[in-house]
Amino acid sequence: MELSRRNFLRGALVGGAGISLLGFDLTPAVAQLKELKIARATETRSTCPYCSVSCGVLIYTIGDKAKNVTPQVIHVEGDPDHPINRGTLCPKGASLEQDILNPRRLLKPQVRRPGSDHWEDIAWTQAIDEIAHRTKKIRDETFIEKDPQGRTVNRCESLAWIGGCTDTNEFNYLVVKTMRALGLTYMENQARV
């Protein structure tokens, strides 16, 4: 067996108290032994999804970056470079790892049918197909081209969109684009409440 530095130190430790055997304090070297668990992780810069301070967070993942390997989150912490939070996080930000790795996450599309008392699984294609057909049917049945005074209004008042607070700007823009194109006027967001 090749005597690596690490094995040598280990052997020294097993052999007895460091100081008495070697004549100097081994503590720093032992500390070095315990490699930081994030040392080989990939660091991804992200933003906390909770309050409006938008603290910078660092998400650490491991995985060999091969196409068929899913990276695993091993640690989340505040970004020390971020000018506002400077590495700090609140109890919510500090628990973000448990938000990402959470056994309660919804993992598959489901449907609850009329009168039913339970969820059923549904394939994505079927769910999207059904939603699209319902959307078109209601829009076609209720679309208002002119108001009672004969003025063009081109709106659909029987469908509503309510958007959440962590939706990104780009997603919100896509929503505005598509929902306004469908003619929606009942389009609201957490920003209102």
Next chain:
Amino acid sequence: MTNGWIDIKNTDMMLIMGGNPAENHPCGFKWAIEAKRTRNAKMIVVDPRFTRTAATSDLFCQIRAGADIAFLGGVVRYAIENNRIAKDYLINYTNAAFIVKEGFQLPEDGLYSGFDAGTQTYDKSTWNYEEGGDKSGEAATAAPARGHTGGATAANANAASTGGSAASQGQQPGSGSGPGLTGQGYTGMGAGGAKAMEPTKSAPTLPGKVAYDLTLQHPRCVFQLLKQQYSRYTPEMVERITGVPKDQFLKAADTFTSVRKDGDMKKVGTIMYAVGWTQHSFGTQIIRTAAILQLMLGNIGRAGGGVNALRGHSNIQGATDMGGVFDIWPGYLKAPNPTDTDLATYLKRVTPTTSKPEHWDSFNYWSNTPKFTVSFLKALYGDAATKENDWAFNYMPKVDRNYSWTQIWDAMYRGNVKGMFAFGMNGVAIGPDSQKNIDALKKAEFLVVGEIYPDETSEFWKSPGVTPDEMKTINTTVYRLPCAGFAEKDGSMTNSARWLQWKNVAVPPPGDCRLDQDIVAQIFLKVRDLYQSEGGKFPDPILKLTWAYTNTLHPALGDLAKELNGKALADLTDPKTQITIKRGQQLPGFAWLKDDGTTSCGNWIYSGCWTEAGNQMIRRGTEDPAGQGIYQNWAWSWPANRRVLYNRASCDPSGKPWDPTRKQVWWNESAQLWQGNDIPDFKPDSNPKDHMGPFIMNPEGVGRIFGPLAAFADGPFPEHYEPIESPVQNPLHPNQSNNPVVKKFKTAADKYATPGDGFNIICTTYRMVEHYHYWTKNNPMNVQLVPEAFVEIPVELAQELGIKGNDKVKVTSARSFYIAKAFVTKRIRPMTIDGKKVYQIGIPIHQGYRGIQEDADRNARTIANRLSPTVTDPNAYTPEFKGFLVKLEKA
């Protein structure tokens, strides 16, 4: 925020009211502590509860929930009485010197001139400036503005004779602007804030040349009206309404206004607020009062100053900016209404014209509205938007009434909204009146929920109280689609300091989850296929929507960000600099936008976020040479990467900083340009001698102490009104206790309490640092920190009712009930309101009927918002979640 999180460190004085940042924005609140530590800044906290923020304050006043306008109005009066005013700022940068039309009446009886009781609206034609010139010498002879003397009846007769009607809701050019409004829900900055109601054919407009009196002596000048308006808000009256003892109030007023002692302009004070101000039936006007106070004190535009909406969520600033609400388009452009028969008519209505004293200048930046609008339509409809078809203007839906949050649920409850998409939005738990929302969903045909956890909204059909028999009768089809969490998506979010920060993808979504943008794209493209193959009603806006994304079924957020920024559709050349932008190139900023179809831009205020130099939102420069916390190279801030809005006002009229130790921008005489540590929020070459106003988004160029015409639905000045449910009649005018333009809802679910029915405890709701709305009840660590629902109850009230800590209690409102454990505390004291003993209780909002504890049957599975009433602010349409009436008993 007019300013930003780090900028708070520059302040000398803080008033924190309607917010609890130590608990709800802890990592931003460190900058308030920094100001205390390094500048010896003082902090005043006014709140119904002794909060964690209050615990760090120099002065705490316990206020009755919903009495904020009385408190702030009292401070305005104190500042005037004691000459704690920034006089040069007031005269030159606000409309204090403007003269208001004859016939305008202050609300001494609770009503401004022009009220029509039948429609509960105002004819606002008298809420306007007088046309004319310099009236400085005419003070002695002018007739003063008067309050009503004949009560509501006379006012109504007056309104009827002047044709007052729903017409008074008409939108005015340039309305809704003015400092301090960036935080009010969607109200945001500039023209977008106004009410989206139908205007009359001849809606009055602001005069081009405004009459003024720079001596501020004219009895109808804004300053004299302001003085008269708040003369009624004496310390004694403040105590009667707010419950804050007179001496405590005076100490707070003296402390806050001390920054302007003896007219010295060096010190700066800031005001911070959150939903404790917005969630009232007069929420916008509370913020208005703060803006008025800050304008009087000369605190807007300055480092360490401003009116700062702390906001509650990671991207509601961005959602508002993006027109995620019914009445605005991206960048606070107004949603069109049916009177806008073509684009020209629309642009004429929404583009403000200058209104100012003749010899002053006004940039009136909203005069560029046509450029922003046409570029937006080009982004949406590309080549299908042509000059001939009015840039596809009629593809866009027209709104002529209120379609806001509470109206959605009301319309669904009445059977008119048949399908709903709820993405990351737990509408049942958000309320108000959660049971009404649950009952509304029972009547819908379908509901699509995009979520990462099982939530109350997707499971409304098995909410507590639904029997197996009833469940069989609920015919709503519910699709629950598993979405991606924050770490699984890239894209930008805008914080309350207006910083757009780009985040990266750390991990792919788990299981069969899909990215939110993919789901919406795939549903939309499927609908589009159906219109393509089957035809249907007015398919053009669907078929012709631009979709130039690299992967159509998976639009990259980077592609969308580039579309938001905007690009050149033809070669463009700046005539001054001869700089050319080639067709297809990203635009450097909104100054390049055109109204002739040669530019496209999804959101003009975000133009500059993704230029030819790449993604500006991902920048991570940590340098801050001026030491003011500007961080010009960190992320990107709208507008145009400016960090403090209205920063021209940080200088005196000659262009020199009021405080040379906090230099933000200044006029460089030799270069004939504005320069600075921050980007000047101003016309760069406007020489100070031209007297251009610093509030460039107002057609006046100055800050609005008086909000003219349709700027606000309920009055040009704020007036104290009682919450819809209040234990007392309004001490100012008992016959007009509530906000006169606020309408109650009328379904069977909408019940409102009076103290006579035994509902006499004031209830307020709040959040805790350990939890985030209704999500973290799925997170083991957060649940471990605060596992149980509780109700915060004053010791004295607990004693009266025989309640001990940990007892199970039931809180009942006119709508429903809430069950949790009693947390008996001294943090809320009994109060004396108008001579009456009044108790307040507080409820954290974080529990529901799905969560770790709920699923283990370890809490009562009730939602706090079952208690709150459906009634809203008439300007921002935000519900009155704060300060409603309840009963309390042992459960």
